[in-house]
Amino acid sequence: MKKAYLPLILLVLVIFEGLAINLLPKEIALSDYLIIAHWVLAFLVYIAVYYDLEDTYYSIVYAFMFGLLIDVVYAGVLGVYMFSYGIAIYAVHGLRKILHRNFYVLLLLCVTAITLADGLIYLMYTVIGVTDMIWSDYLLRRLLPTILANLLFLLLLFPLLKKRIVRWSEEQLDHGN
Template sequence: MKRLYLPLILFLLLVLEGVALELLPGNLLTSDLLIVPHWVLIFLVFIAIFYDKDQTYFSVLYALLFGLLIDIVYTDVLGVYMFSYALIIYAVHGFKKLLHGNIYVAMLLGVCGIALADVSIHLIYTVIGKTDMVWKAYLMHRMLPTIGSNLVFLLMLYPIVVKKLTTWGREQLTKSNTI
């Protein structure tokens, strides 16, 4: 049963991303700011840091799967989120080997992951002609508000999930060694 917790949490976050903007105050929605929730990516960063071990890549597998689900549900171009999320989570998994898992590392890797994912998604959409926003406007009106709002979500989620993910990661490691 515990193997289903991570996909269920990721699925819940995927659904909540669709209604995330409805939870914001109305004056933020009427302004020029474009806030994109990357809640699935934030939880995938937590999985990469606190659940995965050096030799396991569950976070990358979940990034591929849920990135594809985001593409199917929320976008009209398949593979953009799947490619971006999987590449970013693979990089986070690699950097995790160099850094200790704590709130500062989670914030650093989370902000870098959100920034890189959002830039790569915007770059892909620019190349295929889906968006034509200039980079200065993109930086000021979309990227910075997106990073700020997702950082607030990361800080709210951190104390709730870190101990559970660490415990589940240890249990998963000990069960795989006994088989």
């Protein structure tokens, strides 16, 4: 049963991402700012940093699976979130190997993942003609508010999840003991 915790949490986050806009105050929700909830991606960063070992890639597999699920449920084009989440978490998994595991590195890797994934989503949507937002508007009206909102989500989860994810990793994965 413990092996199902991570996918169940990710599934719940996929569901709540669709409701995230309703949680914002009306002033923000109706403003010119576009805040995209990347809660699944933020949790995948937790998995990459605190759950995966050097030679395990659960976070990358989950990134592709749940990215595809987000594509099916919320996006109009299949593969955009799957590809961008997969690439972002692959980069985080690689960077995690050369950085220490602490709170500040988690924040840095989350900003990196959100910037990379959201940038790839914007690029793909621009190339296929889904959006025509210019780069400066994207940067100021979508990327920066999205990063700040998702960092707030990450900060709220940190005290609740860090120790549990580390414990689940120790219980389920062979740590060379």
